[in-house]
Structures are given as structure tokens and as C-alpha cells.
Amino acid sequence: MACFVPFNSRNLEISLFAFRPMVVVVDELMEALKHFSLCTESLGCVHSAIFRSIHGNMIMWYGAWWKRSNENKDTLNATLLPMLGDVSRMAILIDHNFFDAYAGESRDGSPAAKFFTGDTISMGAVLLSRSNIDDLSYACLAIFRSRFAKMEGAVSGVCLKSQTLARTVSIFVWKSLQLCYSWILTSDRRSEVLPYLDKDQLSLDVKYDVFRVVYVSSDSAMRYQLNPSPKLLENGVEGRKVM
Template structure:
């Protein structure tokens, strides 16, 4: 089964944790995050996945959770950060947070973005000029609605708003890495789309990722951790600066 990112926040909360591997430990980090996904199921995580940057050095853990109150989301975040202390020797936690999906499109009409291990995902994150997300959120929605059907090789796109800090993010699932590159090399982005967005954000980060794991994968390699640790223990993980999501 594939992993899903919903187009609305009606039934699920979604979270992203962004890591920068320490040294050459990206493979060990990915194995550790697989085990982290396994543990998160006991806390209401219904779908999870790991993305690895193709050209950079970021690794992202994505989780979709059963809906809960804002207070319980804060408690869950604290629990997850505590658990991630177990991998502080493998990576620096650059950023994290809960997001809400507020818009999405798919070529197959499904109300969620679907992806599996091996798929290509592009993501961008924008920091607005003010604490008010409405203008930037609307602009990203308008760009998605006006461009999606013209984007060859894309299967789905989603827009997010962050609960924890002013930030807007977008995710696209591509049929191949070639399709992703072809679109960005051939599209007239700077001339047609930049004028709608440039005056609304002060910082933008962009990256292309390979999906290296989804929670429905049959094989779970537990080399990094023994089966005994729980998500309830651990100290706060080392945190770095802001990241691309």
C-alpha cells in the first residue's frame, strides 16, 4: 500500500521532522527512522514515510496522525522529541512541526497525494513577510489551481500551513525524477509565477527527495535499536537552525 498525504485536515493531523545527518550516517539514520515509525503507530500514527534529499543532505520523516486537540498535539510533539534523543548521534534535528493541508490536486481524482518507496517528491517551504499566512496561503493555492493541470509528469500536489510558526509549504509527487527536472527546466517560473509570490515571502527553501521508506513496506530493518525502547523516554534532541520544510 502507498503512503498518503490528505488534501484537507478533516480527519488527520500531519507532521514533518527535518534532519541533517551527522557525517556519513544517513543510512543509519534512515534505519532509525523506520523503527521510529514502528513505535509511532502506538501513538496514533496511521501513515509515515522517510524522504531523502537527492542532491542535498536532508532527511525528512513524515507522519499522519489521528486527529487530536492542539493541547494533545503539543504533548505528542514533546513525546516525539524526547524519543528522538536516541538518534542525536546520527543527526541534528533542524526543524519540526504539525501542519494542516488546506488544498490539493491529483491527476487520478483521489483526495490525497499517494506515493510509495522509490517515488520522487519535490517540496518547498516559504516564510511569509508577516505573521499573517492568509495572503501567502491564497497565492500558493492560486498557483496550484492554475498550474497543476499543465504540469506534465506530476501526479499530485498539496499545500500546507504550519500550526507552530508562520510557514507555508507545498509538496508535489512526480511520476519520475526526469519528469520533475523536465518541468522545472522547461517551465517559465520566474516570468509567470514569481510575480505572484515574491512580495509575500522573505525566505524560500526548495529540495527534491526520493521516498526511501513508507510504513506499509514489508521489511522493517531494526538494526539501530533493540525492540525495547519506547517513545516515552529520552532527553531533548539537539536542534539546529531552520530548514527547508
């Protein structure tokens, strides 16, 4: 099953957690993040995923949540951070935020950017020290619309805006890593962003990275169905699932 990023925030909102590993072998860290994903389901996380930077030293945790009030979101944040205890032994949490999706496109007409384990994803973030988030999001939307049709190999893309900062994030799902590289080598995101922004806006911070999707929450459900526990087998649950 696919994980997805919706093209609007009508029902869901997005959270992104960025980690910098402190260990060389990240297998245990990945398992801790997968466990974290499973625990968030009881808190209203519809689905989640883990992205690992292909060339850099960063791991992103993605979660799509049922919308909630700001007060409930503060309570959720206060609950989530202590749940990262095992992860904090192996990685530094360098950033986390909630985002609203406000635009997107897909080649097949889907209302969301869908991705599976093994897919290639590129993410670009724009942060201004002084800006109105609406002005920034309109500028990034104009850039997105002017570029997506020309991005050969991009399956879908979505624009996100931070709920607390003057920051936008764009996420693109690619047919292959090679096509993603081809686009990156022939484009200059910073020079494309600047013409859409007020010249008085200084301290423009543009970041870009390419990730491999290493886990989506549906993987755990599939593994559960394919490898049921001995106790379930004793109770005949496996047979009922097959039926």
C-alpha cells in the same frame, strides 16, 4: 501499500521533521528513523515515511496523525522529541512542525497524494517574516491551481499550511525523476510567487528540493509478513496469515 497526504485536514494532520545527517553512511540513521516510525504508531500516527534529498544533505520524516487538540499536541511533541535520542547521535533536527492540508489535486481523482517507496517527490516551502498565514495560503493555492495542470509528469500535489508559522509547503509526486527535472528547469518558483504576495511583505524565503521516498510505514508490515520470526513460525502464525 501506499502512503498518502490527504487533501484536507478533516481527520488527519501532518507533521514534518527535517534532519541534517552528521554521518557519511546513513544506513544506521535510516534504521533509527524506521524504528521511530514504528514507535509513533502507538501515539496515533496513521502512517509515516522517510524522504531523502537526492542532491542535498537533508532527510525528511513525514507523519500523518489523527487530529487532536492543541493541548494534546503539546503533549505529543513533548513525547516525540525524547524518542529521537538514537537519531540525535547521527543527525541534527533542523526543523519540525505540524501542518494542515487545505488543497490538492490528482490525475486519477484520488482525494490524496499517494506515494510508494522509490517514488520521486518535490517539496517547495514559502516562509514570510511578516504575513497572515491565510493570506499566504490563498496566494500559494492560486499558484498551485495555475501550475498543476501544466506540470507534465506530476501525478498529484497537495498544499499544506503551518499551524504556527507563516509558512506553506507544497508536495508533488512525480512519474519519474526526469520529468521532475524538466519542470524545475523551465520554471522559476520565486518569480511565480512574488506577483501573488503583498509588495510590502519582505524577507521572502523560498526553498525547493527533490527527494526519493526511501521508506513508508507499510514496508515494515510487508517485511513482517514475508519474514515472520522463528517464534511465530513455531506457533503456526504464518499459516494463519496465508489462509
